[in-house]
Amino acid sequence: MSGWPLYEVFVRSKRGLNHVHVGSLHAADDETALRHARDLYTRRNEGVSIWVVRSDHIAATSPDEKDPFFAPSGDKVYRHPTFYAIPDDVPHM
Amino acid sequence: MADLEERFDRTIERDQRVEPRDWMPDGYRATMIRQIAQHAHSEIIGMQPEGEWITRAPSLRRKAILLAKVQDEAGHGLYLYSAAETLGADRAELTGMLIEGRQKYSSIFNYPTLGYADVGVIGWLVDGAAICNQVPLCRSSYGPYARAMIRICKEESFHQRQGYELLMTMMRGTEAQRAMVQDAVDRWWWPSLMMFGPPDDASPNTARSMAWKIKRHTNDELRQRFVDMSVPQAEALGVTLPDADLRWNAERGHHDFGPIDWSELQRVISGNGPCNARRVAVRRAAHEDGAWVREAATAHAAKAAGRVAGTDAGMGGGG
Ligand SMILES: [Fe+2]
Ligand SMILES: [Fe+2]
Numbered sequence: 001m002s003g004w005p006l007y008e009v010f011v012r013s014k015r016g017l018n019h020v021h022v023g024s025l026h027a028a029d030d031e032t033a034l035r036h037a038r039d040l041y042t043r044r045n046e047g048v049s050i051w052v053v054r055s056d057h058i059a060a061t062s063p064d065e066k067d068p069f070f071a072p073s074g075d076k077v078y079r080h081p082t083f084y085a086i087p088d089d090v091p092h093m
Numbered sequence: 094m095a096d097l098e099e100r101f102d103r104t105i106e107r108d109q110r111v112e113p114r115d116w117m118p119d120g121y122r123a124t125m126i127r128q129i130a131q132h133a134h135s136e137i138i139g140m141q142p143e144g145e146w147i148t149r150a151p152s153l154r155r156k157a158i159l160l161a162k163v164q165d166e167a168g169h170g171l172y173l174y175s176a177a178e179t180l181g182a183d184r185a186e187l188t189g190m191l192i193e194g195r196q197k198y199s200s201i202f203n204y205p206t207l208g209y210a211d212v213g214v215i216g217w218l219v220d221g222a223a224i225c226n227q228v229p230l231c232r233s234s235y236g237p238y239a240r241a242m243i244r245i246c247k248e249e250s251f252h253q254r255q256g257y258e259l260l261m262t263m264m265r266g267t268e269a270q271r272a273m274v275q276d277a278v279d280r281w282w283w284p285s286l287m288m289f290g291p292p293d294d295a296s297p298n299t300a301r302s303m304a305w306k307i308k309r310h311t312n313d314e315l316r317q318r319f320v321d322m323s324v325p326q327a328e329a330l331g332v333t334l335p336d337a338d339l340r341w342n343a344e345r346g347h348h349d350f351g352p353i354d355w356s357e358l359q360r361v362i363s364g365n366g367p368c369n370a371r372r373v374a375v376r377r378a379a380h381e382d383g384a385w386v387r388e389a390a391t392a393h394a395a396k397a398a399g400r401v402a403g404t405d406a407g408m409g410g411g412g
Pocket of ligand 2: 166220223249252
């Protein structure tokens with residue numbers, strides 16, 4: 001099995017929802033990865049759609065939460081609705 | 094380094110999850126890999142005692158149920174190997190350690206399933222004990238392990254209920270069937286209590302695992318919880334639990350129970366249970382007999398990839 005690449009598995013549990021990462025598995029190729037994913041992660045109708053992607057094809061940010069990568073969004077409080085004071089008696093806002 | 098350690102400690106302290114690529118102490122990583130691997134091995138070996146009864150289950154309905162249950166256990170093993178890999182462990186290596194006897198699995202699976210009632214008792218007591226152990230692990234500090242546990246716990250409920258229902262059916266049957274159930278309960282009760290591991294005062298790693306929030310309760314706490322849950326279930330079923338000292342203690346608000354024969358657990362863990370050799374041999378044979386399938390799939394994938402590459406080369410004119 002060590003020869004088989006690792007795949008990450010994403011499942012859409014029902015229409016209207018995003019695919020969500022559920023785990024990983026090893027498979028010889030994309031086709032068998034999908035079949036294994038079906039058998040392993042959707043034994044009880046947990047999914048209507050599956051994506052598999054080779055783990056080594058995923059690019060990821062550094063795990064460090066203090067990474068300056070995320071800094072640009074840290075100080076922009078005006079992007080949130082709570083930044084704006086509106087009197088209580090203004091309806092539907 | 095001190096900075097990283099501090100951040101790790103803070104994550105644990107705030108009850109946040111440690112995620113795969115985070116810095117973590119070597120001891121945490123090693124403990125986590127060992128625990129997840131042993132857990133995975135237990136699920137995989139755990140297919141055997143019940144799997145032996147699939148062909149002998151008394152009806153198509155019972156065969157289908159048992160097949161689904163055993164298939165779930167395979168799934169549990171794979172969820173867990175997947176979690177172990179996020180820590181840098183290699184799945185093939187873990188399987189190697191299991192079949193070479195270098196890593197352990199739960200001692201409970203080294204007992205034989207002598208009758209069909211054993212299938213029911215395993216579902217009720219063994220899966221029941223597993224649920225007791227696993228529910229708190231859904232909040233374990235290592236993210237992928239906790240998430241695997243959530244998935245597993247959802248499925249375990251079916252395991253326990255099908256076992257208990259099977260036993261209820263047998264208890265409504267003949268005198269001989271009731272005797273089979275009682276006999277199975279007598280054999281599985283004490284090994285089930287041992288599933289929670291050695292008593293707290295003989296469990297040196299518990300304190301560290303609790304500090305790291307890998308474990309949330311001690312072995313003895315979980316064992317007590319299991320006894321308290323099982324007593325009314327046994328009553329409802331109409332069986333007796335084989336312990337003369339078992340009685341309600343109003344003062345403690347818990348059931349007292351008799352002393353556990355820890356030398357038996359020691360014996361089984363160290364390889365001398367009734368089925369240790371057979372369980373590992375069967376796992377090894379399954380792995381070795383499956384080698385040609387793995388090789389064939391690899392060869393097929395390589396050939397298909399070659400075809401695609403060949404087409405591309407033809408279309409692009411090579412270079
Ligand atoms: Fe399981
Ligand atoms: Fe189970």
